[in-house]
Amino acid sequence: MGILHLTKLLADVAPQCIKETELKTYFGRKIAIDASMSLYQFLIAVRSEGAQLTNADGETTSHLVGTFYRTIRLLENGIKPVYVFDGKPPEMKGGELNKRMEKRAEAQKALDKAMEAGDQAEVDKFNKRLVKVTREHANECKELLKLMGVPYIEAPCEAEAQCAAMVKAGKIFATATEDMDALTFGSNVLLRHLTFSEARKMPIQEIHLDVVLREMQLSQKEFIDLCILMGCDYTDSIKGIGPKKSIDLIRQHKCIEDILKSIDKNKYPPPENWNYEGARDLFENPDVTDPETIELKWSEPDEEGMVKFLCGHRQFSEDRVRNGIKKLQKARGTSTQARLDGFFTVLGTTPAKRKVEDKKKNTPSKRGKTGGSGKGRGRPK
Amino acid sequence: MFEARLLNSAIFKKVLDAIKDLLNEGSFDCSDSGIQLQAMDNSHVSLVSLNLKSDGFDKYRCDRNLILGMNLASLAKVFKSSGEGDTVTIKAQDDADTVSFMFEAKKQDKISDYEMKLMNLDQEHLGIPDTEFSCIIKMPSAEYARIIRDLSQFGESIVISCTKEGVKFSASGDIGTGNVKLAQTINFDKEEDSVVIDMQEPVTLTFACQYLNSFAKATPLSNQVTLSMCDNVPLVVEYEIPDLGYLRYYLAPKIEEDEN
Numbered sequence: 001m002g003i004l005h006l007t008k009l010l011a012d013v014a015p016q017c018i019k020e021t022e023l024k025t026y027f028g029r030k031i032a033i034d035a036s037m038s039l040y041q042f043l044i045a046v047r048s049e050g051a052q053l054t055n056a057d058g059e060t061t062s063h064l065v066g067t068f069y070r071t072i073r074l075l076e077n078g079i080k081p082v083y084v085f086d087g088k089p090p091e092m093k094g095g096e097l098n099k100r101m102e103k104r105a106e107a108q109k110a111l112d113k114a115m116e117a118g119d120q121a122e123v124d125k126f127n128k129r130l131v132k133v134t135r136e137h138a139n140e141c142k143e144l145l146k147l148m149g150v151p152y153i154e155a156p157c158e159a160e161a162q163c164a165a166m167v168k169a170g171k172i173f174a175t176a177t178e179d180m181d182a183l184t185f186g187s188n189v190l191l192r193h194l195t196f197s198e199a200r201k202m203p204i205q206e207i208h209l210d211v212v213l214r215e216m217q218l219s220q221k222e223f224i225d226l227c228i229l230m231g232c233d234y235t236d237s238i239k240g241i242g243p244k245k246s247i248d249l250i251r252q253h254k255c256i257e258d259i260l261k262s263i264d265k266n267k268y269p270p271p272e273n274w275n276y277e278g279a280r281d282l283f284e285n286p287d288v289t290d291p292e293t294i295e296l297k298w299s300e301p302d303e304e305g306m307v308k309f310l311c312g313h314r315q316f317s318e319d320r321v322r323n324g325i326k327k328l329q330k331a332r333g334t335s336t337q338a339r340l341d342g343f344f345t346v347l348g349t350t351p352a353k354r355k356v357e358d359k360k361k362n363t364p365s366k367r368g369k370t371g372g373s374g375k376g377r378g379r380p381k
Numbered sequence: 382m383f384e385a386r387l388l389n390s391a392i393f394k395k396v397l398d399a400i401k402d403l404l405n406e407g408s409f410d411c412s413d414s415g416i417q418l419q420a421m422d423n424s425h426v427s428l429v430s431l432n433l434k435s436d437g438f439d440k441y442r443c444d445r446n447l448i449l450g451m452n453l454a455s456l457a458k459v460f461k462s463s464g465e466g467d468t469v470t471i472k473a474q475d476d477a478d479t480v481s482f483m484f485e486a487k488k489q490d491k492i493s494d495y496e497m498k499l500m501n502l503d504q505e506h507l508g509i510p511d512t513e514f515s516c517i518i519k520m521p522s523a524e525y526a527r528i529i530r531d532l533s534q535f536g537e538s539i540v541i542s543c544t545k546e547g548v549k550f551s552a553s554g555d556i557g558t559g560n561v562k563l564a565q566t567i568n569f570d571k572e573e574d575s576v577v578i579d580m581q582e583p584v585t586l587t588f589a590c591q592y593l594n595s596f597a598k599a600t601p602l603s604n605q606v607t608l609s610m611c612d613n614v615p616l617v618v619e620y621e622i623p624d625l626g627y628l629r630y631y632l633a634p635k636i637e638e639d640e641n
Contacts, residue, residue: 025424337589338633339425343615344507 002179004231009243010207014215020203023194026173027078028339030296031191032163034177035083035152038195039133039141041178042066045197050124055315063137064314067144070195072324075150075331082172082296083145083152084159085138090287092234092278104130147306148328149299153289161185161286169291174206183209184227184283186220218250224283225276226250229259234279236271238263256280301328383411383447383473386440390469390484392602392625394460399599399620399628400429401453403592408502411447411473415626419507427592428507428615428631437625439468445475450502459495473499509631514609514617515582516543520563521574522606522620526597528561533590535559538635542585543610548578552590573604584610587635593618596630 010017046053046062053062074081089097107129114122145152155162163175164185174189175182182190192205213223229246231237241249253259256276303325310316387393400407403422407429410417415438418431435441459482463469467484482495528550532539536554543549547564568574599620600606609617618630 027424336636337426338636340421340428340615340631340633341425341507343633344428344509344631347506347508349503349505 002181002233003184003227004237005243006180006183006227006230009230009247010212013247014212017207017209017211017215019206019208021206023073023077023079023204026191026204028080028336028342029173030080030082030171031074031174031176031194032153032166032172033081033083033195034159034163034175034179034182035085035138035141036133036159037177037179038066038070038083039063039137040131041195042070043131043133043137044128050120050127055313057313059314060137061314061316063133063141064144064310065316066195067141068148068310068321068324070197071145071148071150072327072331073198074194076327078331078336080296080298081150081176083141083150084162085142085152085154086159087154087156087287090157090234090282092275092282095236096233104132144306144309147302147309149301149332151296151298153294156289157287158185160187162288163187165286165288166291166294171291171294171296181227181232181283183207183212184224184232185286186283216247221284222250222254224280225256227283228256228276228279232279232283234282235275238268238270238274240268298332300332301325382442382444382475383449384440384442384470385411385416385435385438386468386470388439388468390460390463390467391465392622393469394457394463395599395601396431396622396628397453397457397460399596399602400431401457402595402598403427403429403630404453406450406452406500406502408504409449409451411443411449413443413446415441421505421507422592426589426633427595428509430509430629430631431626432629433622433626437622440470447473447475448504449473449480450500451480451497452500455497459497462493462495512609512611512614513581514611514614515580516548516584516608516610517579518543518548518608518610519575519577519579519605520548520608521576522597522600522603524563524576525606525608526600528563529590529593529597532559532561533594536590538587538589539593540585540587541608541610541616542583543578543580544583545580548576582612584612586610586612586616588616588632589635592630592632596632599628599630602628 042063042065043052043060046066052060053065054060071081107126111123111126111130114126142152153162160175160177160179160182163172163177164182164187166172167175167187167189174191175187176191176194178192180190186209188209190207190209192207193202194204196202209220213220216223218226226246228235229237229241229250230243249259249263253262260270303322306325307318307321310321311318400418404420405423407418407420410419413435415435416431416433418429421428435443460469463482463484464486466487468487470483470485471480472483473480478499479496480499482497484493484495485491529539532550532552535552535556535558538552540551541548542551547562549560549562551558551560553559563576565578566574566576596618602622603620605621607617607619607621609619613634615631615633618632620628622628
């Protein structure tokens with residue numbers, strides 16, 4: 001689930017760290033995709049008249065449709081995706097997982113009620129809440145990816161942590177997930193909305209951790225503590241302390257230990273047996289496979305294998321599958337365009353200086369005949 | 382205070398036409414030594430580097446270093462309203478948020494004044510290493526534009542290979558293939574028609590037509606164009622702007638898909 005309200009906080013205190021871009025600007029980049037997250041998206045989004053796509057036996061195929069077409073779209077844009085699957089959840093996530101289970105049970109109840117009442121909109125809504133990515137779904141996807149010639153990795157533990165480790169090692173450019181905790185794990189570049197449907201026309205959000213830290217004036221250690229305070233998957237947080245208060249406290253005291261010493265424990269009682277140290281340790285030293293031992297290989301798609309896999313009892317249209325494979329082969333066949341920033345080093349960026357509030361102040365003087373009177377516009381040095 | 386006066390405003394018009402395909406906006410760095418612009422296109426495949434020396438202007442004054450961020454489409458609108466042979470004076474106050482352009486007509490007593498809002502842009506500074514190029518080809522710019530245009534009809538990319546026999550441009554696609562070979566020819570009467578090839582080592586590189594075509598938009602700036610190539614290094618396409626400076630384009634090559 002990531003970090004509670006982190007996106008909103010970033011938009012408020014570090015607006016420059018979020019850039020909106022288009023898919024085509026990522027050509028030539030190797031990008032790790034959080035597979036569980038994208039499968040979940042596909043199961044929810046790839047539907048027809050509110051129901052998941054299935055074959056004649058009622059087995060779901062939404063995740064395969066999604067993986068097939070959206071991976072093709074990435075490859076057509078010159079992106080080299082690598083899917084990373086979750087391993088065992090860390091023990092500390094138990095609490096969070098229990099909570100999710102309770103929520104599912106509630107949704108199931110609500111669904112039954114809605115079915116009885118015959119309220120279709122409600123049924124759809126709760127149906128979506130009950131969506132779960134099973135081991136079966138993941139295994140089918142892995143098989144499909146193998147046939148498509150796209151590499152995947154099975155993380156020993158959390159997929160985001162594995163992605164972050166690979167970004168840090170320079171193996172890949174960015175992590176694509178909706179979960180903000182990829183940043184907490186230290187992934188320098190985070191892409192959101194990458195696997196969204198083309199029809200939604202959602203711009204891709206690119207978040208840079210180094211800009212986040214610079215704008216917030218925090219170190220990575222302090223940032224991790226901030227995320228724990230705001231609420232992560234691994235432990236509870238202090239009731240009554242939200243994003244705004246968290247960042248103030250971190251800026252003032254630098255770490256959770258010192259915050260606990262100074263806050264009024266009656267007003268803000270910390271959770272019982274609060275294991276923030278354990279959560280911190282999970283973020284700092286997560287269980288990952290050494291990125292250096294991972295070999296990423298994008299290979300030739302297996303056309304016949306794919307047709308057999310998808311068009312057999314999964315009942316995909318053979319024409320469409322063959323068309324998709326043609327696109328795959330075309331994307332592979334042409335030589336790829338290199339990026340200029342791979343040759344020249346970026347010496348530094350001068351961000352635009354003028355902030356939104358300055359702009360308002362400046363508007364009257366802009367219309368003045370003599371031009372700027374010298375006030376307002378920040379001078380980049 | 383920044384002020385630059387150029388007797389022939391048409392040069393600016395040509396520069397704008399040559400870069401506005403690749404860039405939507407640009408930050409012009411003004412300093413004592415002149416005006417510079419360095420920017421990558423949106424997809425980070427090519428880079429435009431413009432350098433106009435201060436002593437090429439008829440009057441140049443720059444008290445403090447200044448960055449003028451401009452929308453190039455708007456700037457083109459301003460210059461479109463200038464007449465043939467007009468003199469242009471560009472002025473900006475220190476810390477200003479607008480820049481002004483004054484055009485003086487040569488033949489009649491007419492002065493037009495335009496003021497344009499500046500933009501505040503993100504700037505990415507790239508360090509470009511000095512390269513010893515293996516091949517430097519100097520050829521008529523109109524010839525370059527023609528070859529690229531013709532070959533673009535055949536495919537999405539053009540292979541440029543330079544050997545001691547000369548330089549060969551080739552493209553292939555669904556309808557067939559096209560090849561254009563140029564050998565060194567030195568024309569003493571009309572120097573601008575010469576093709577001069579300075580080759581240390583043979584090179585073959587592949588580039589996207591789309592960008593090579595955009596570069597050809599600079600043809601009106603100069604009679605000759607210089608292509609500098611080296612293995613595994615971006616191509617440099619340079620148009621000299623007589624007496625004023627140069628406009629350079631850098632383009633990342635296309636690479637074969639086998640290293641993974």
